[in-house]
Amino acid sequence: MNKMMSDKKVIALYILPSLLLLLTLVYIPIVMTGYYSFMKWDGIGRMEFIALDNYKELLKDKMFWKSVYHSFLLAVFSVISLAGYLAVSLVLSGKIKGAHLLRKIYLIPMLLSSVAIAQLWLRIYHPSNGMLNHFLLFLGIDDPPNWLADPSIALYSIFVPIIWQYAGFYILIYYAALKSIPASIMEAAIIDGANPWQLAYKIKLPLIAGVVKVTIVLAVVGSLKYFDLIYVMTGGGPNGASEVIASYMYQKAFRSFNFGYGSTVAFSLLLICVLVTWLIRKLTRSNEEIQY
Amino acid sequence: MLKKKAHSWLIGMMFVLALAVTGCSSSSSxxxxxxxxxxxxxxxxxxxxxxxxxxxxxxxxxxxxxxxxxxxxxxxxxxxxxxxxxxxxxxxxxxxxxxxxxxxxxxxxxxxxxxxxxxxxxxxxxxxxxxxxxxxxxxxxxxxxxxxxxxxxxxxxxLNITPVYYNKEIFAKYHLEVPKTYEEFKHVVQTLVKNGVAPIALGNKDRWTGSMWYMYLADRIGGADTLKNAINGSGTFEDPGLIKAAEEVQNLVKMKAFIKGFNGLSNDEAKAEFTNEKAAMYLMGTWDLPQFTTNEDVPKEFRDKVGFFKFPVVEGGKGNVDSWVGGPxxxxxxxxxxxxxxxxxxxxxxxxxxxxxxxxxxxxxxxxxxxNTANVDLPQMYIDVLNELNKASNITLFADVQMNPEAAQTHLNLIQSLFGEEVTPKDFAKQHQEVLSKTQ
The missing domain is CATH 3.40.190.10 (Periplasmic binding protein-like II)
Incomplete structure (x- = not known):
């Protein structure tokens, strides 16, 4: 087997299939999108090269910047919610009763498909028959809000299910990281007289800092390119009040049939994601590599 | 030897897989x-x-x-x-x-x-x-x-036209007549609101649904050609009739004519309000006729309660009652x-x-x-619609279909803001005019 792995041709043969797949499904389309973004194209007829006109328009496009703002807002909320997930994981990884069951309960939303979650929350938010407004009426609030129809709260109303949806995922990651901290370190700290707060803050958190960094990148990038629930629940409406970058891209390419401009939005999204990832990595870089 | 064979077999399989996956995009010529x-x-x-x-x-x-x-x-x-x-x-x-x-x-x-x-x-x-x-x-x-x-x-x-479906039972309960004029229509709305019944089911998340209400008002106030001309560029969207129609839409919203949270509801959700008899009226295309006549999945008691009327005329307006919004x-x-x-x-x-x-x-x-309605055996509502169709003086194609895709999206978004009272009727008209002249 070792002999085989030293043969460059064999290595090439083995990586070729997945390389082909990646190229055709990911990298070539990215290059194509970049190419289309310089074109005026309705998706059907002939393309016309217009150089940077799409990008110039993008810079002036108020709706685009509004969607960028909404995406970043989602990213901020997602990162804040990470703290909550971390707290839950810290509790779960301690030896409490029913931790096993609770972990499964937290994970279930992740197993549901986005569309199912959207349908569920659409029913919760329904202005007259919804669970939430029924409850508010029961509490004596006469005119409960129209959660998804009111432009001032529609976006935040969708943030709730998005954050709920990913809770299980991040809790699982943190839980696994916390569980991999060797018991000997914890025991040593306890013998030294550390209380549970100190244990969590001084021992556990620094030890899983690497994982936390990764989840921040995941949460930020995932938020920036988020699409599913927004598309199903409001379609970006009312009048763009809940539009994010990805839904705006879809709107432009597949609703307005402006593929050139849609590609420009898509490519800008990619650039934004790369830039933000790089920034986060740079800001959180540390030289210490933790080894157990 | 055997190991080597297995090895090349594996590579072969991977290639087949890769080709199968990458190749399927172009195989449906x-x-x-x-x-x-x-x-x-x-x-x-x-x-x-x-x-x-x-x-x-x-x-x-x-x-x-x-x-x-x-x-x-x-x-x-x-x-x-x-x-x-x-x-x-x-x-x-x-x-x-x-x-x-x-x-x-x-x-x-x-x-x-x-x-x-x-x-x-x-x-x-x-x-x-x-x-x-x-x-x-x-x-x-x-x-x-x-x-x-x-x-x-x-x-x-x-071919579809869009009548206003209504629940006969709810109308009878509050002694309401089918409205012939817009004033009567407003009276119907007021009476229903007073009695705590939602007058109109509207799912304006889908936006084209609200567009139909606007189109009818534009037609009845400004006449059949005003909107058409504004869209094809021979007229203007800042026509007083079209602005007046936008004002009327907002008046209806202020009267609470539409169900609660309509801007966040899909058409299907709104239709459910109508079929659950929580809302009295519903403006929709004749593609929904089967649900109100023959479809066995809908309870017969409900189907028997549904009637339709033509969008009422507006006093002093230029449109006539036999002009329809619809289209192939x-x-x-x-x-x-x-x-x-x-x-x-x-x-x-x-x-x-x-x-x-x-x-x-x-x-x-x-x-x-x-x-030919004489030789077909159909539910009465179908015959009525088909007869109306033969009498139609004009059919105005759905505005979002008439416009090019770019302008249509702007129109639909503006409809949502108009209903949400986020844009004034004047700006509504102005922004339409801008996008229409830009994309012509």
Whole structure:
């Protein structure tokens, strides 16, 4: 087997299939999108090269910047919610009763498909028959809000299910990281007289800092390119009040049939994601590599 | 040795897998199958439609019957179908168009949808099919919706108008009459609001639903041509009639005429309010007629309660009561690069004629060809609608279909803001005018 792995041709043969797949499904389309973004194209007829006109328009496009703002807002909320997930994981990884069951309960939303979650929350938010407004009426609030129809709260109303949806995922990651901290370190700290707060803050958190960094990148990038629930629940409406970058891209390419401009939005999204990832990595870089 | 064999087998399998996955995007070419149209030779027509057996069973069965009949009369032709659901159909059509691989015969929508395909020289003109009597069979004004520069590029199969459906029982309970004028209509709304019944079910998340309300008000106040002219550029959207119509929409919103949270509800959710008898009125296309007449899945007690009325006239307005918002739905096109164009045209002609005979009785679809109500056995509501159709003075095509896609999106978003009272009627008109003159 070792002999085989030293043969460059064999290595090439083995990586070729997945390389082909990646190229055709990911990298070539990215290059194509970049190419289309310089074109005026309705998706059907002939393309016309217009150089940077799409990008110039993008810079002036108020709706685009509004969607960028909404995406970043989602990213901020997602990162804040990470703290909550971390707290839950810290509790779960301690030896409490029913931790096993609770972990499964937290994970279930992740197993549901986005569309199912959207349908569920659409029913919760329904202005007259919804669970939430029924409850508010029961509490004596006469005119409960129209959660998804009111432009001032529609976006935040969708943030709730998005954050709920990913809770299980991040809790699982943190839980696994916390569980991999060797018991000997914890025991040593306890013998030294550390209380549970100190244990969590001084021992556990620094030890899983690497994982936390990764989840921040995941949460930020995932938020920036988020699409599913927004598309199903409001379609970006009312009048763009809940539009994010990805839904705006879809709107432009597949609703307005402006593929050139849609590609420009898509490519800008990619650039934004790369830039933000790089920034986060740079800001959180540390030289210490933790080894157990 | 054995190890080596297993090793190369593994690599082989991976290649097959990679090719299978990467290759499937280009394997659905339609023209490989299209034989040359020489006489007596076998010809295969590819036909793409959007009525799957699951969700549109009756449509699907009629299509199959027509194909069988056509193949029987033309033994040298085989028709191969490909069926996709609405949204997927639209996406696939686009992809096929981009690679110039459209099916020989397929379905398209009117005006704004069709235009890019015609400009890309992908659809064949069908005027020769219309010659020789077929043209007269269509309800006037329907084929025109598929015409670009005086050439017709598709033949419509469906025609829809939009009456206001209402719940007779709720109306009777509050001693309400069917409104003939807009004042009476407002009275109906006020009475219902006073009694805690939601007057109108509207799902304005989908936006085209609200657009229909605006269009009717524009038609009744400004007259049938004002909106049309504003859209095609010969008039202006800042016409006082069109601004007045926008004001009236906001008046209705202020009166709480529409169900709570309408801007966040989809059309289906709004329809549920109407069918659950929580809302009294519902403005919708005649494509929903089966649900209010023949569909056994809807309780009979409810179906018996549903009636319809024509959108009332506005006093002092220029529109008349027999002017409708509506338009043809899907139509059949023939691909310009089809290798069997003659057979394809023959098929389209055959299909349109047979469809016209069967669609309304078997599937409840009102065809774009004229229906003689004397010899068909139909629920009364259908007969009434068909008779109204024969009396119609004008049919205004849905605004978002009339406009090009870019302007249509702006229109739909503005409709949502208008209903949400986020834009003034003046700005509503101004922004329309801007986008329409920019994209003309």
């Amino acid at each position: 339609s023209n490989e199958n299209g034989a040359s149209p020489e006489d007596g030779k076998k010809v295969t027509l590819t036909f793409m439609h959007l009525w799957p057996a699951g969700s549109s069973k009756q449509h699907y069965m009629i299509v199959n019957d027509i194909i069988k009949e056509f193949e029987k009369e033309n033994p040298n032709v085989t028709v191969k179908t490909e069926i996709l659901e609405n949204e997927q159909y639209k996406n696939k059509l686009k992809v096929l168009a981009a690679s110039n691989e459209l099916p020989d015969v397929g379905m398209t929508w009117a005006a704004g949808f069709l235009e890019p395909y015609v400009k890309g020289n992908l659809f064949a003109p069908l005027d020769d099919v219309l010659d020789g009597g077929l043209k007269d069979q269509f309800v006037s004004g329907t084929t025109e919706a598929y015409a670009v520069d005086n050439k017709t590029y598709a033949l419509p199969l469906e 739905g899907v139509g059949l096109f023939v691909a310009q690069n089809s290798k069997a164009k003659e057979e394809a045209k023959k098929f389209v002609r055959f299909f349109v004629e047979k469809w016209g005979e069967q669609s309304v009785t078997k599937a409840g679809v009102i065809p774009a060809t004229k229906v």
